[in-house]
Amino acid sequence: MPQSTTIRRRAFLRNAVASAVAVPLASGQQSSGPATQAGIGANESQLPKTSSPGELKGEMLYRPLGRTGETVSAIGLGGSHIAKPTLTEAETIRLIHAAIDRGITFMDNSWDYNEGRSERLMGKALSENHSRNKVFLMTKIDGRAKGVAAEQIDSSLKRLQTDHVDLLQFHEILRYDDPDRIFSEGCALEAVLEAKKAGKFKFIGFTGHKDPHVHLYMLEVAAKHSFRFDTVQMPLNVMDAHFRSFAHLVVPRLTAAGIGVLGMKPFGGGDGIILKSNTVKPVECLHYALNLPTSVVITGIDKQQVLDQAFEAAKAFRLMDEQQTASLLSKTEQAAKNGQYELFKTTAHFDTTARHPRLAGVRQPGRTEAGPRTPRLIF
Numbered sequence: 001m002p003q004s005t006t007i008r009r010r011a012f013l014r015n016a017v018a019s020a021v022a023v024p025l026a027s028g029q030q031s032s033g034p035a036t037q038a039g040i041g042a043n044e045s046q047l048p049k050t051s052s053p054g055e056l057k058g059e060m061l062y063r064p065l066g067r068t069g070e071t072v073s074a075i076g077l078g079g080s081h082i083a084k085p086t087l088t089e090a091e092t093i094r095l096i097h098a099a100i101d102r103g104i105t106f107m108d109n110s111w112d113y114n115e116g117r118s119e120r121l122m123g124k125a126l127s128e129n130h131s132r133n134k135v136f137l138m139t140k141i142d143g144r145a146k147g148v149a150a151e152q153i154d155s156s157l158k159r160l161q162t163d164h165v166d167l168l169q170f171h172e173i174l175r176y177d178d179p180d181r182i183f184s185e186g187c188a189l190e191a192v193l194e195a196k197k198a199g200k201f202k203f204i205g206f207t208g209h210k211d212p213h214v215h216l217y218m219l220e221v222a223a224k225h226s227f228r229f230d231t232v233q234m235p236l237n238v239m240d241a242h243f244r245s246f247a248h249l250v251v252p253r254l255t256a257a258g259i260g261v262l263g264m265k266p267f268g269g270g271d272g273i274i275l276k277s278n279t280v281k282p283v284e285c286l287h288y289a290l291n292l293p294t295s296v297v298i299t300g301i302d303k304q305q306v307l308d309q310a311f312e313a314a315k316a317f318r319l320m321d322e323q324q325t326a327s328l329l330s331k332t333e334q335a336a337k338n339g340q341y342e343l344f345k346t347t348a349h350f351d352t353t354a355r356h357p358r359l360a361g362v363r364q365p366g367r368t369e370a371g372p373r374t375p376r377l378i379f
Helices: 003-018 089-102 113-126 146-160 178-183 188-197 212-224 251-257 273-277 282-291 304-316 322-339
Strands: 055-057 060-064 071-073 075-077 136-141 165-170 201-207 231-235 260-264 296-299
Touching: 060 304, 071 075, 075 304, 089 113, 089 304, 113 146, 136 146, 146 165, 146 188, 165 188, 165 231, 178 188, 178 212, 188 201, 201 260, 212 231, 251 260, 273 282, 273 322, 282 296, 282 304, 282 322
Parallel strands: 075 296, 136 165, 165 201, 201 231, 231 260, 260 296
Antiparallel strands: 055 060, 060 071
């Protein structure tokens, strides 16, 4: 790796920890919040908030997707849960059609979800009843090398039975060297830009769930290459505000730049681990995420009850004031300490590219490449 890249990354990491609460925004403002050992304190008055609940049509709210000019459902259907092995093909397709018929337009997916089953079944569902034309379709790729990225784009389109998706995102930006790999000469960004030019998608974003500072580094590297993302996806939930907070650190940066905010893991991922804390109800989790300036909150839907719950939350949502937000977050403050209900931040359980580095087309990352699991840095 070039020495200048290594020096730049180390400087960013030191500055990120030394001044975690002073991240420059596009508008010249600064995000702020009390620093804690775990990350950023949960000062509710400093949490970003949406200025509008969105437009309610039928059972669903709709919001603009950053500055893209697109409008999407405020709740999106997650691609991982929809094709769990416990669901039959018929059950998956039925749930996708039911979601679309009732107003969900944002479809989430990824090249690696359920070893391709998620894309294949969603593709089959969207090929029926002219469903593809009714949705905003997103998928993600893991490839960091140019050739791997190009192959994954084409295989995703084939599985999804379409000649284009609306949004393509770099998946699992978890390590501090992921941005450098993607933006290096001959790497993934080149394949993505070539595919975009060929009309295989309209917009480009990235996702990650490990540490907000990794997201900020990705944005910094992109800026150095004069590149602007259309969307960024991250976990936004009632625990996040208390521990290594994406809402405090990343969301203000995105909204100032007009980048679409995609929230995920409103229940903590997996089988809803946050709900197992017995501190909050499902609708409260969704309402908290909707109260942030999110374009869409992506949630896993694997049964009719969960689908109904999503529409109930959308219809009942009202903007929360600071007192309401503070009251909700007070319920989770103790449970959120140390990230015990946000395992995607504190363990490798959700890190597909770490468990299977071949998916990204890179060697197994070492400890320093994976980024710090606490504010302490190792160089």
